[in-house]
Amino acid sequence: QDSEQDDAAVGGDAEKTITVGFSQIGAESAWRTAETESIRSEAANRGVNLKFSDAQQKQENQIKALRAFIAQQVDAIILAPVVETGWEPILREVRSAGIPVILVDRGVNVSDDSLFATLIASDFVEEGRMAAMWLVEKMDGTGNVVELKGTTGSAPAIDREKGFHEILDAQPGMTIIKSQTGEFTRAKGKEVMEAFLKAEGDRIDAVYAHNDDMAIGAIQAIEEAGRTPGTDVIVVSIDGVRAAFEAMVAGKLNCTVECSPLLGPAAFDAIEAVLAGETLPKNTVVNDRIFDQSTAEAELPNRRY
Amino acid sequence: MIARLMRQYGTLAATAVVCALLYVIAGVRYEYFFSWRVFFAFFSDNAFLGIAAVGMTFVILSGGIDLSVGAMIGCASIIIATLVEVAGWHPAMAVLCVLVLGTLFGASMGGLIHRFALPPFIVTLAGMFLARGVGFVVHQESISIEHQFYPAILDLPAGLARAAHLSDDAAQLVGLFVQPTAVVFLLVLAVGIYLAHMTRFGRNTYAVGGSEDSALLMGLPVGRTKVQVYALSGFCSALAGAVYTLYTFSGNPTAGTMLELDAIAAVVIGGTLLTGGVGYVAGTLLGVLIFGIIQTAINFDGSLSSWWTRIAIGFLLLIFILLQRLLQRTLGNAST
Amino acid sequence: MADQLTGQPVAHPPPTPLLEMRSVTKTFPGVAALDRVDFTLRAGEIHALMGENGAGKSTLIKVLTGIHARDGGDILLAGKPVEPHSTIQAQKLGISTVYQEINLIPELSVAENVFLGRQPMKLGAIRWRSIRRGAEAALARLDLSIDVTRPLISYSMAIQQMVAIARALDVSARILILDEPTSSLDENEVTQLFRVMRRLKDGGLGIVFITHFIDQVYDVADRITVLRNGRLVGAYETAELPRIELIAKMIGRSVSDESAAEAHRETEADSTAKQPFVQVRGLGRRGAIAPFDLDIFPGEVVGMAGLLGSGRTEAARLIFGLDRADAGTMRIGGEPAKRTSVRRAIARGFGFLPEDRGRQGLVPDLSLRENIILALQAKRGWLRTLSRARQTEIAERFIKTLNIDTTDTDKPIRLLSGGNQQKAILARWLATEPALLILDEPTRGIDVGAKAEIQRLIARLRRDGMAILFISSELEEVVQSSGRVMVLRDRVKVAELCGEDVNEGRIMHTIAEAHVA
Amino acid sequence: MSKTPVTSSRAPVPRIVWPIIALALVLGFNLLFTHGFCQIEVRDGRLYGSLIDIIDRAGPVMLVSIGMTLVIATAGIDLSVGAVMAIAGAVAAGLVAQPDYSVLSNFDVGGSFVIAAVAALLISAIAGAGNGTLVAICGVQPIVATLILMVAGRGVAQLLTSGQIITFENESFAYLGNGFLLALPVTVSIVLVVFIIVSLLTRKTALGLFVEAVGGNPVASRHAGLRSGAVKIAVYTVCGLLAGLAGLIAAADIKAADANNAGLYIELDAILAVVIGGTALTGGRFSLAGSIIGALLIQALTTTILSRGVPVEYTLVVKGAVVIAVCLLQAERFRSMFLHVVRRRT
Numbered sequence A: 001q002d003s004e005q006d007d008a009a010v011g012g013d014a015e016k017t018i019t020v021g022f023s024q025i026g027a028e029s030a031w032r033t034a035e036t037e038s039i040r041s042e043a044a045n046r047g048v049n050l051k052f053s054d055a056q057q058k059q060e061n062q063i064k065a066l067r068a069f070i071a072q073q074v075d076a077i078i079l080a081p082v083v084e085t086g087w088e089p090i091l092r093e094v095r096s097a098g099i100p101v102i103l104v105d106r107g108v109n110v111s112d113d114s115l116f117a118t119l120i121a122s123d124f125v126e127e128g129r130m131a132a133m134w135l136v137e138k139m140d141g142t143g144n145v146v147e148l149k150g151t152t153g154s155a156p157a158i159d160r161e162k163g164f165h166e167i168l169d170a171q172p173g174m175t176i177i178k179s180q181t182g183e184f185t186r187a188k189g190k191e192v193m194e195a196f197l198k199a200e201g202d203r204i205d206a207v208y209a210h211n212d213d214m215a216i217g218a219i220q221a222i223e224e225a226g227r228t229p230g231t232d233v234i235v236v237s238i239d240g241v242r243a244a245f246e247a248m249v250a251g252k253l254n255c256t257v258e259c260s261p262l263l264g265p266a267a268f269d270a271i272e273a274v275l276a277g278e279t280l281p282k283n284t285v286v287n288d289r290i291f292d293q294s295t296a297e298a299e300l301p302n303r304r305y
Numbered sequence B: 001m002i003a004r005l006m007r008q009y010g011t012l013a014a015t016a017v018v019c020a021l022l023y024v025i026a027g028v029r030y031e032y033f034f035s036w037r038v039f040f041a042f043f044s045d046n047a048f049l050g051i052a053a054v055g056m057t058f059v060i061l062s063g064g065i066d067l068s069v070g071a072m073i074g075c076a077s078i079i080i081a082t083l084v085e086v087a088g089w090h091p092a093m094a095v096l097c098v099l100v101l102g103t104l105f106g107a108s109m110g111g112l113i114h115r116f117a118l119p120p121f122i123v124t125l126a127g128m129f130l131a132r133g134v135g136f137v138v139h140q141e142s143i144s145i146e147h148q149f150y151p152a153i154l155d156l157p158a159g160l161a162r163a164a165h166l167s168d169d170a171a172q173l174v175g176l177f178v179q180p181t182a183v184v185f186l187l188v189l190a191v192g193i194y195l196a197h198m199t200r201f202g203r204n205t206y207a208v209g210g211s212e213d214s215a216l217l218m219g220l221p222v223g224r225t226k227v228q229v230y231a232l233s234g235f236c237s238a239l240a241g242a243v244y245t246l247y248t249f250s251g252n253p254t255a256g257t258m259l260e261l262d263a264i265a266a267v268v269i270g271g272t273l274l275t276g277g278v279g280y281v282a283g284t285l286l287g288v289l290i291f292g293i294i295q296t297a298i299n300f301d302g303s304l305s306s307w308w309t310r311i312a313i314g315f316l317l318l319i320f321i322l323l324q325r326l327l328q329r330t331l332g333n334a335s336t
Numbered sequence C: 001m002a003d004q005l006t007g008q009p010v011a012h013p014p015p016t017p018l019l020e021m022r023s024v025t026k027t028f029p030g031v032a033a034l035d036r037v038d039f040t041l042r043a044g045e046i047h048a049l050m051g052e053n054g055a056g057k058s059t060l061i062k063v064l065t066g067i068h069a070r071d072g073g074d075i076l077l078a079g080k081p082v083e084p085h086s087t088i089q090a091q092k093l094g095i096s097t098v099y100q101e102i103n104l105i106p107e108l109s110v111a112e113n114v115f116l117g118r119q120p121m122k123l124g125a126i127r128w129r130s131i132r133r134g135a136e137a138a139l140a141r142l143d144l145s146i147d148v149t150r151p152l153i154s155y156s157m158a159i160q161q162m163v164a165i166a167r168a169l170d171v172s173a174r175i176l177i178l179d180e181p182t183s184s185l186d187e188n189e190v191t192q193l194f195r196v197m198r199r200l201k202d203g204g205l206g207i208v209f210i211t212h213f214i215d216q217v218y219d220v221a222d223r224i225t226v227l228r229n230g231r232l233v234g235a236y237e238t239a240e241l242p243r244i245e246l247i248a249k250m251i252g253r254s255v256s257d258e259s260a261a262e263a264h265r266e267t268e269a270d271s272t273a274k275q276p277f278v279q280v281r282g283l284g285r286r287g288a289i290a291p292f293d294l295d296i297f298p299g300e301v302v303g304m305a306g307l308l309g310s311g312r313t314e315a316a317r318l319i320f321g322l323d324r325a326d327a328g329t330m331r332i333g334g335e336p337a338k339r340t341s342v343r344r345a346i347a348r349g350f351g352f353l354p355e356d357r358g359r360q361g362l363v364p365d366l367s368l369r370e371n372i373i374l375a376l377q378a379k380r381g382w383l384r385t386l387s388r389a390r391q392t393e394i395a396e397r398f399i400k401t402l403n404i405d406t407t408d409t410d411k412p413i414r415l416l417s418g419g420n421q422q423k424a425i426l427a428r429w430l431a432t433e434p435a436l437l438i439l440d441e442p443t444r445g446i447d448v449g450a451k452a453e454i455q456r457l458i459a460r461l462r463r464d465g466m467a468i469l470f471i472s473s474e475l476e477e478v479v480q481s482s483g484r485v486m487v488l489r490d491r492v493k494v495a496e497l498c499g500e501d502v503n504e505g506r507i508m509h510t511i512a513e514a515h516v517a
Numbered sequence D: 001m002s003k004t005p006v007t008s009s010r011a012p013v014p015r016i017v018w019p020i021i022a023l024a025l026v027l028g029f030n031l032l033f034t035h036g037f038c039q040i041e042v043r044d045g046r047l048y049g050s051l052i053d054i055i056d057r058a059g060p061v062m063l064v065s066i067g068m069t070l071v072i073a074t075a076g077i078d079l080s081v082g083a084v085m086a087i088a089g090a091v092a093a094g095l096v097a098q099p100d101y102s103v104l105s106n107f108d109v110g111g112s113f114v115i116a117a118v119a120a121l122l123i124s125a126i127a128g129a130g131n132g133t134l135v136a137i138c139g140v141q142p143i144v145a146t147l148i149l150m151v152a153g154r155g156v157a158q159l160l161t162s163g164q165i166i167t168f169e170n171e172s173f174a175y176l177g178n179g180f181l182l183a184l185p186v187t188v189s190i191v192l193v194v195f196i197i198v199s200l201l202t203r204k205t206a207l208g209l210f211v212e213a214v215g216g217n218p219v220a221s222r223h224a225g226l227r228s229g230a231v232k233i234a235v236y237t238v239c240g241l242l243a244g245l246a247g248l249i250a251a252a253d254i255k256a257a258d259a260n261n262a263g264l265y266i267e268l269d270a271i272l273a274v275v276i277g278g279t280a281l282t283g284g285r286f287s288l289a290g291s292i293i294g295a296l297l298i299q300a301l302t303t304t305i306l307s308r309g310v311p312v313e314y315t316l317v318v319k320g321a322v323v324i325a326v327c328l329l330q331a332e333r334f335r336s337m338f339l340h341v342v343r344r345r346t
């Protein structure tokens, strides 16, 4: 390993507080804020000096942040990449500076997987599959579905679409009759759903939203159109934020696939392990659970975000 | 003489002073800030923004605006990546092709603006929609470029240094600091300064921005200049897209989202008037650097939450601009 | 008087004139700006184009240089039909033009303005040094020596006009068109310009010269073409057309010696009894004008005389509060006025007609009506809005008194002819019924009839008790209107003449005297 | 002899006709090709249909573009409207819902929507006045001056909500976004009232003239004794206030304040609406009605794309193409060229 000297330095001087740089995408949703919060509070718990950088959704800002972290000689870097591609050159630089990188949220597309220590993330494709399978079962394999996609071109939007379609395409009785981007927001989710309801009328049997926020927007649109979300129109989504659980308890949302943002503990475990010289598995998949109305009430009090 | 220089370059000087001040304060405040690595990163990390901003400077000097640059970067980068990775082209060919496309795209926007007297804002906004849309149509997902040409370019400076018989350590340092992206940026900047101040095209750009009606009555080629200006901006943003692929070894249709605003802000902060006719290409470098310094300083601080980051950026910009205005006024008064 | 020999008409016209415009027609919505106008220009002549404001002179030029597409007629250049669609094409055909409104780029340097579009190049780079030298030389031909590296906008209207002329003269053309080039120039500059024009003429150039100064026409022009209401009245040899007839042809009726009647100078009778409306003491601003004293009484016209750049405009701006004075005090109506601002000045009854109507006067997209009531409305504030009917009534009143040539009150002012725009801005200030009216070159670009009209108006306003500060490059005009004259030189007030001393000779003498001192 | 007009005479048709025609074309297209688009039914005494959605959804953009029109008429621009919307939504929702994570829970308004709304609008107006001060008094270029608030303002909104989406259950607040008045969404009435008030203020008093004069020629305005500084501060304040109102409506619509996304990129839509409506970015003459039509046109286009199921990747291409087409329709030179070609053919 390149980072032998660093390891020695850390190992030799146990009480020296380590410094970790965290490059976060931004603060575009409550989910992401929860993730940031999880990593910050875990750093505080462990007495780690955390350098936080918010990239405001821009990859170049994340690259700048990594360069700043290199210059400041941090001990490790946590990176929540905004896209999967484009990390090769900067990660090479980080490696030659001997700093281990822990990826959270989603992977990176690099030719050499020694460029990062480990990835701690949910599998977006699997989330899409889980949602689809639940829906197929719920609807007995027949019905029309509309899809509210995430921001065009973003990794979760692409993967959650992929996984969902994979399952649904194998169901001759189920068709996705409309599909549009709701940009991961409540307002857009509502607007798009409104238009869908006008265009398709009562043909819509189910809504699949790439995140809870859009689902909540869609639920409002369904209600305003005079139909009952949860019964007339089945609503499934992904993320599992608190508001989604509240909606499930109220009977308006049928199902949500958890995509946990609480990656702090796992991330810092990984950092400690790497700094102690251990080799980690390249991929630590976060186990995502699926919740529906039957399990929602019990889970609601546990939701922190 | 001094009075004249002061009068001519007063804004530039004020901007440079405040920029340097910002750099020094950040350097004193944050450990490691005064390192060469950080200094060179200002140029390489902001290269594609800077290149687009140089093109934008000309557009703004001519009294127009180009909102399509950010989308063009995304579009160019994904086209290059698709040509290289899917169609198997050599990257150099792909870049060339994209540069031609970008120039033509810019020229056609300029043509519409001139021929039908359309407002540049809407035409280029439509251009932004189109470029972004075409990027998505070409490939919705970002693509990694695995072609060996890219790492080769990245290693070029170090290789050249070795060829020049520098020691291995020195060559490595050269490789670390002399980023090809930064080199391209500085080249574009130099060409931009030359074009603006040393060619008829550049001077016509100022004239058209100063007063289009007068330029017309003075017998200047107003229409041609406008088309050229947008073509240049299209070229620059396509080049910025190519630099983006070099910067990240990837093409991404969402790259450069809202970058046009940063580019415009960099140009305007650099002292160029949005109404046209007044400003300097060199000022744009300062504008880009100022954004870079603010960003890097916040990264170095590392204690700000997401929202405080935004507030701090806004606040620093505000302080900076007020200082700039103040200096400008005092310098301006001193010279008359 | 002008030496007639230089204007000696050629006995019979050469076979093909340099330029021939045949039956040119141009209609704007509601206006027949040109109606079958013929115009010929010979090589080696200076040809004056005359007519009242709005007669169609500028339009004829704009049709010739391709700015407006004509609706009918032919243009022949040296016998060959030409079809210029733009100024560039016109320039390529050898037509160099100075348009009525100064069309240069304000923010660029004087030198650059002279050379824009035809900069000397070397190895693909502009040779800035030779531009600077070239511009200095071009201006030197007009006897002007200024810092050519300063932006154009830092100079007064007169200088800007000279730069525009220098630019046009500097290109080698076959035809030179000057649309009211002398409207802001004073005598020295005009003489200088005429010298150059004659030289160019002798070199075989055809020059079209538009002006409202009759004297200048007789001084320099060989032939005169007169337009009236967009129609051709006729073309005449200057030597064969007496002045009085020229005026009659322009205004379309014989004059009962109207303009001559102007000679009754306003002599000031009793200003002693009254208290001055404005009392200026030691007002000055560094770099602009040295501290000066001035009293202006109600019912009095005070003239300001001086050479170009002597600081007349600067003094007026200080009084009006456009620039902040760094020394001195001012009393208005006997009360001390602290730190004047434009708004406060207007509230106290000041009005200021600026010399640069394009930049400082017109709001081009607004209608004639809105431009006229703008200052009055600003003075009243938005809460006391003038009703539409009232606005129209005011606008129409001034359209009538000032004889503004327009189709209706709602026409955007940028579509009016230059002289009519000037009248509209004057109307703007008259509408506020000011107690003190500062007029900086009020007759700029205004035709003879209207000029006499304005002078009569000034006299009437004075009798009604208005105080007037009158700035003009035409000494004759200053002398005719003013009871007292403040003479400036090099930004210093050098004298105040009154009574019998107010005559051209005395003023010239004072300026010259100061020169010597 | 053939002639190409270099400057042709002004068309006698008022400018607003062209955006109206463009809007009519978009709606006409839908009438013919989009099933059920132009249907309006009555459900529970309320009108229901895509057309109603368009005017409802366009509400915030219409409000913002009214303010933006005034700002643009003074040759300015306001990029901060989206951020101000976010702030207004956050303030109002935070005050009404009092979530414990928000600093706003320190100010108890007893769940009163009126107090919350007044506070939100006041803050928005102050934000606008700040923009105006930077522009008018400090002489900062409008685009930069408002960029500052655009960046920082959203940060402030996020600070107020701690990055969370503040959900509220307040009937009167929600009514603002979802309620109906006279069978129409209440947004319609709000926009109408604002439009009428602003129109009256600008057309029946001299304010409109002042705005147009300041934008048309600032130097001449100063010479004529206009207080251009005060005029500018006033229009930015109005713009901020209306953005705040739009922010309340946007929040009411989803019964939550989403500081991260509320009003994101609305400045572009608003500016586009203003320019389509016939107000030039260089300042001077403005048309409020034109901007309203522009906003409706943009929303009609968005709704059309949504209802027709245009594939996501083509959405932007379609939008771009339509914007160009609308532009060309408005361009006098294009129309005369078009007519020329048509005439030559026949």
Ligand SMILES: Nc1ncnc2c1ncn2[C@@H]1O[C@H](COP(=O)(O)OP(=O)(O)OP(=O)(O)O)[C@@H](O)[C@H]1O
Binding pocket: C028, C029, C031, C033, C051, C052, C053, C054, C055, C056, C057, C058, C059, C060, C100, C405, C406, C415, C416, C417, C418, C419, C420, C445, C447
């Ligand atoms: N672009 C235009 N649109 C409409 N009317 C116009 C336009 N240009 C000129 N006119 C009108 O044409 C007439 C002739 O104007 P022109 O400018 O040729 O007058 P002029 O003889 O140059 O007068 P002046 O001595 O005041 O400069 C005027 O009535 C004017 O209002």
Ligand SMILES: Nc1ncnc2c1ncn2[C@@H]1O[C@H](COP(=O)(O)OP(=O)(O)OP(=O)(O)O)[C@@H](O)[C@H]1O
Binding pocket: C145, C146, C147, C154, C155, C156, C157, C158, C159, C184, C306, C307, C308, C309, C310, C311, C312, C313, C314, C355, C473
């Ligand atoms: N001969 C000159 N040399 C240098 N600068 C000059 C000259 N004449 C005028 N200027 C510039 O033009 C500006 C206006 O001058 P000023 O107001 O004093 O002119 P003025 O007395 O009104 O004469 P006029 O209006 O006839 O030019 C001044 O700021 C000055 O810098």
Ligand SMILES: [Mg+2]
Binding pocket: C057, C058, C059, C100, C179, C417, C418, C419
């Ligand atoms: Mg004229």
Ligand SMILES: [Mg+2]
Binding pocket: C156, C312, C313, C314, C355, C440
């Ligand atoms: Mg003057």
